[in-house]
Amino acid sequence: MHEMQVVEIKKIVRETKRIRTFFLDLDVNAIPGQFVMVWLPGVNEKPMSASYTRGDLGITVLRLGDFTRRLFELSEGDLLGIRGPMGRGFKIYGDRLLLVGGGVGVAPLAPLAEEALRDGKEVTAIVGALTASELLFVDRLKRAGARVLISTDDGTAGRKGFTTDVLAELLEEESFDQCFTCGPELMMAKVLEITRSKRIPTQASLHRYFKCGIGICGQCVLDGTGLRVCKEGPTFRDKELRRSHEFGRYWRNAAGQKIYFGRR
Amino acid sequence: MLEVELAGLKLANPTMLASGILGTSGAALKRVAVSGGAGAIVTKSIGATPREGHPNPTVVEIDGGLISAIGLANPGYEEFREEIAVAKEGGVPVVGSVYGFNFQEYAMVAEAMQGYGVDAIELNISYPNVGKAGAFFGYREELAHEVVSEVRKRVSIPLFAKLTANAGDVVAVAKACEDAGADAITATGALRAMAIDVTTAKPVLGNRVGGLSGACLKPVALRCVYEIAEEVSIPVIGCGGITTGRDAVEFFLAGARAVQIGTAVLYRGITVFRKVSREIAEYLEEQGYGHVSEIVGLAQR
Ligand SMILES: Cc1cc2nc3c(=O)[nH]c(=O)nc-3n(C[C@H](O)[C@H](O)[C@H](O)COP(=O)(O)O)c2cc1C
Ligand code: FES
Numbered sequence: 001m002h003e004m005q006v007v008e009i010k011k012i013v014r015e016t017k018r019i020r021t022f023f024l025d026l027d028v029n030a031i032p033g034q035f036v037m038v039w040l041p042g043v044n045e046k047p048m049s050a051s052y053t054r055g056d057l058g059i060t061v062l063r064l065g066d067f068t069r070r071l072f073e074l075s076e077g078d079l080l081g082i083r084g085p086m087g088r089g090f091k092i093y094g095d096r097l098l099l100v101g102g103g104v105g106v107a108p109l110a111p112l113a114e115e116a117l118r119d120g121k122e123v124t125a126i127v128g129a130l131t132a133s134e135l136l137f138v139d140r141l142k143r144a145g146a147r148v149l150i151s152t153d154d155g156t157a158g159r160k161g162f163t164t165d166v167l168a169e170l171l172e173e174e175s176f177d178q179c180f181t182c183g184p185e186l187m188m189a190k191v192l193e194i195t196r197s198k199r200i201p202t203q204a205s206l207h208r209y210f211k212c213g214i215g216i217c218g219q220c221v222l223d224g225t226g227l228r229v230c231k232e233g234p235t236f237r238d239k240e241l242r243r244s245h246e247f248g249r250y251w252r253n254a255a256g257q258k259i260y261f262g263r264r
Numbered sequence: 265m266l267e268v269e270l271a272g273l274k275l276a277n278p279t280m281l282a283s284g285i286l287g288t289s290g291a292a293l294k295r296v297a298v299s300g301g302a303g304a305i306v307t308k309s310i311g312a313t314p315r316e317g318h319p320n321p322t323v324v325e326i327d328g329g330l331i332s333a334i335g336l337a338n339p340g341y342e343e344f345r346e347e348i349a350v351a352k353e354g355g356v357p358v359v360g361s362v363y364g365f366n367f368q369e370y371a372m373v374a375e376a377m378q379g380y381g382v383d384a385i386e387l388n389i390s391y392p393n394v395g396k397a398g399a400f401f402g403y404r405e406e407l408a409h410e411v412v413s414e415v416r417k418r419v420s421i422p423l424f425a426k427l428t429a430n431a432g433d434v435v436a437v438a439k440a441c442e443d444a445g446a447d448a449i450t451a452t453g454a455l456r457a458m459a460i461d462v463t464t465a466k467p468v469l470g471n472r473v474g475g476l477s478g479a480c481l482k483p484v485a486l487r488c489v490y491e492i493a494e495e496v497s498i499p500v501i502g503c504g505g506i507t508t509g510r511d512a513v514e515f516f517l518a519g520a521r522a523v524q525i526g527t528a529v530l531y532r533g534i535t536v537f538r539k540v541s542r543e544i545a546e547y548l549e550e551q552g553y554g555h556v557s558e559i560v561g562l563a564q565r
Binding site: 001002003004006037039041042043044045046079081083210211212213214215216217218219221222223224225226228252253254255256257258 | 284285286287288289290291292294295299308314315316317319320321322323324325327330332334337338339340343350461463464466468470526527529530
């Protein structure tokens, strides 16, 4: 049973201007890729990937809407409710691993890299952001021993362009046993297109609007598959996503209406 | 041994998916039919206009069940047409659940759903968490009678009325529905309930109060089915806390002809329908019965 546990915020770390990590007084042993439901009492509850999965739970949050703005007003010692960790995390196969993270999507990939490196795997991480000051966890990944390749949309750090540009170039030269990706869905769709053509099995962590978070309300079910993002996901294999005409095209809002990513 | 006829619908087994569990999309409904083994599937309750529902938390787990307040979230009936088409690919009867804020909305949406090809309509006059919709029409027999009559004028397919144990007199409401032309009664929906967090001294649910479902609802729902089945001649569908074949058998003995399962999906997965069906068959074999219909209402006599 996933009871609501109300716990103190132990520490808040400013990662970038718009991204903060909240460390909670909750001892966990989660699988990278798993998520928790975060309740801001009296406000709302949203899913967040665990960005620190062992010991004190960490969540890394991008300030975006009303909920995250309210979260950013909190201080150390304030209370949050947590359900979880829940869902299916990433599964590591092979020895040469490639990570592709865009924006705050690096959050679940960083603990994955640490875990893989601890197990003696080789990790290359492509990290992308709009601009240099928004890059997340680059130092953390390097400290853990990963090779880090960077892209920024505006060229203020690393290659000017997208993570997928770096990916396409890299895969001309090298091969990997497994790829893991998290970030904007259109980016992930492109990542899967590229890794598929190179026959590199890939796992992607999806984001959907969640209500129950425990697989009963149906809010997060992926069209074409019937799979629940909160239960069978949030990480999926490329072969599962290939069956979904929803992935990379649209998501559903709280009413269950389809909202298309970018152009139809 | 398990196939049943329910108000004209043919079900391969008597387990149905309860409304609001995985019922928001065609893909999910189809999966419950194909992989889950449900004998019929009921959609999420659909209304006249899109609704986002209540803010999260919308569900909280407690000992022996859940308290939930999704708040009748749905994309509106027009957008739901394509979901019904996908749900029908599951190959089992599809029941369209309908709610409204007034009689006209119930009738209009029910008629539209009939046009989309659902096999039956279930009128949600049981849902307790949105002011003047759902259970608002199920607390008293006059309003229940009026909803069912208005819808009856517009739809020809089988019509179920889903009741709430929060009604003043649930048996009187059931009789009013039968009198107004309902073909079956579903008993029951979730019971009004709440959870409070003692650390923050705040209600946990975004809507503060919600509906109780799961094992702890079962004795109440069972009593409702028993009392209703005694008084009406149309079939009764049992719903509330059914998790195992034994639970389902209790409802049959009380007088139900089929059962709906919701919260147990959490404990036993999407294949809970297959599992419960197998357990019902095992019970029948153990006890020397040839068909599930033989035990319906046995506890009444
Ligand atoms: C998350 C959730 C959503 C529900 N939504 C609806 C709904 O839209 N319409 C409805 O008639 N009942 C709804 N219900 C009530 C169920 O259909 C069912 O009557 C109730 O949960 C008792 O059955 P159970 O104990 O097997 O879950 C909902 C229940 C839950 C837990
Ligand atoms: S959020 Fe309810 S099923 Fe996933």
